Amino acid sequence: MNCLDYRRNLETEPGRVTPEMQAHVQTCAECSAWSAGLRAFEARLQRALAVGVPAAKALELPALSTPPARRFALAAGVLGAIGIAALAWFSFPRETLAAELVAHVEEEPQSWSTTEPVPEPTLDEVLRRSQVSAHFPPGSVTYARSCRFRGHLVPHLVVHDEQGSVTVLILDAEKVSAKTSFSEEGMSGVILPAAHGSIAVLSREGAPVDAIAERMREALGS
C-alpha cells in the first residue's frame, strides 16, 4: 500500500483501518502525522454535526382504535357520509387503493434492506395466516410479514425476481375488475385481479412490474 491509497482509504472510512493500512502507517512518518490531523478533523466534524436539539414540540398522536363510548356518536356521522364516500370510492377506487398500498409499503422501509432469504417455515406461516397458497422460487423471498391492511391480514412480501426486486401484497379481500397501473411517491406498481381478490406488485427501482406481476400471479396459481 502507498501513501495515496492509505490516505484515500482513511479519508473515506476513518473508522476502518485494515491490517495493510496499519502496516503502512507504522512505517511512514508523514502518513502517521497526517492521520493525527485527520483524527482531529473528524472529532471537530462530529461535534459540528451534533447541533443543539430544540425542546420537543407536543405531538398529538391519533387514536388507533375507537373507544366503545364514541362508536355510536361516530356511527351517525359515518352513515351520513356514506353516500358521498361511496360516490368518491366508486369514482376513484383504484387510486385510493394504490395510495394506501404505497403508504403502507413506505411505513415498512426495513423490508427493502433485508437480503437474507426468509426461511420456508416463516413464509409458510405468513401465507397460512391469510389462507393463501403460493409457490415462489426457493430463496427468492427476503421479507415476509402478516400485515393489517384495510382490516384484513395480508401477506406482505419482498420477492427477488430475475428482473428486479418487488414488494408483493396479496389482497384476497380487495376485488378489482381489471389491471391498474400506478406511479406514486417514486414507486411504480400494478394491481391485478387474482383468483381471490387481487395482487399488488410495487417497485421503487423501476423494475418491470407488469411482467413480474404476471409471474407472481402464476405463483399464486391464479
Place this chain on the structure above:
Amino acid sequence: MNRASDGNERRRRFDALCTALRPDLFRFAFWLSRDRAIAEDVVQETLLRAWRAMDELRDEKAARQWLLTIARREHARLYERKRLPTVDVDELIEREEPLLAAPDELELQDVRRALFRLDEAYREPLVLQVLMGYSTEEIARHMGLKVGAVLTRLFRARHQLREMLAGETRAPLPAARLERT
C-alpha cells in the same frame, strides 16, 4: 391483556423510542434540510408515521435506522408537497446563525458553514457515517446506492470540506509517494 393496557404499552414503547432517538432524528433532518423549522416538521411527521406503523417494528435495535429511513422519505415528501422555493445558501446560513454559532461552540462555526455549502448528495452520507455511525453498506442501503458510489461520495465530501476550510492545515503528501504502485 385488554385494549386499554395494549394501548398504554404501545404508548410507553413509543415514548421511550422518541426520547432516545429524537435528537438523532432532528439532527439528521436538520442536515438534510439545513432549516430548523423544516427539520422540526420532518421530525413530527416522521413520529406520526412511526406511531401508526409501530406494530411493524419487531426489532427495537433497528428503530433508529427505521426512523431515519422514514425521515428521509418525509423530507422528500415535504419538498414535493409544499414545493418549497430554492433558497440561497448564504440566506440559509444567516437564518440558522443562532444554531450554527452557539456561544459555547464558536470554534465549530466554520465547519458548520462549510457543511451548509456541501452538496446534499455528499452531506447525507457524511452525516450518516460520522453522526449516526452507519457502515458504508448501511448507507448504501439507506440511500439506494451501490457501495462504490457511497465511498466516492464520502471521499469527495471530506475533500470538499477540507478545501472549503481555508484555515485547515494539511500535511502535504510526499511527492515521491504520490504515484500509485
